[in-house]
Amino acid sequence: MCDWFMRTEAFLATAKDARPIAPKPKPQRHASPRALTAIAFLIAGALIAAQALYIPAKAQIAQILMSNAWEHQLSTGDPARPWPWADFTPTAKLSFPGQNRTVLAVTDAAGESLAFGPTLMAASVKPGARGVAVFAAHRDTHFAFLKDVKPGDEIAVESRDGARRFRVTGSQVVRWDASGIQTHDGGAPRIALVTCWPLDAKTPGPMRYVVWAELTPEPLSASTPSQV
16 A cells, blocks of 8 residues: 555656647648639639629619719709719710610710710710710620610600600621711711620620611600619
8 A cells, every 4th residue: 555655646746747748740731732723713703703793883873873963963954973073974864665774874084984874975966966976885784785775666865955765776786996987977866875795795805886776756755764
């Protein structure tokens, strides 16, 4: 018993004086080039997806803000910016009853204005004047529905000096630098809606899709399309 007691005491004394043994460091694992490539693709995909959602959201919010400025212009007759730092104002409201769409167009100020709505090109005439009023917009936002616009469809164009009705006569695909559009040709009042072609392309190219419409004396439809 004494011997067991002494050996136990010796064990406890040894345990008290003992120092913990440090664990061996684990070898660091480095990501393989294949894993790094996969991570890079995931990050790039996430950024592309975020941008794809951001652009349509930006276009929609801009239209809401511009609608307030548009109503102010109609009530006061004075140009109104949709936000203080905007370098453009709403210039017309385009309505497409057949597609149940309405979109506000802006004055031609800079290339960035296309992100907020169709732009009435500075070189064109005013809607309803003799010649061609040219509205340009992106194919993946404000003019994404042009693929559904067919000959015979109605387009209502409202500006500060009145509302007019146009009838679609056809469409064509042209090069950006050879459109054949002569805005001040003195002909009957027409509008040309222009966007990039092909309509489902992911990157811009040299081709443009043009929808043509002529002024008609028929009264505007009573139906009011929903806001885009």
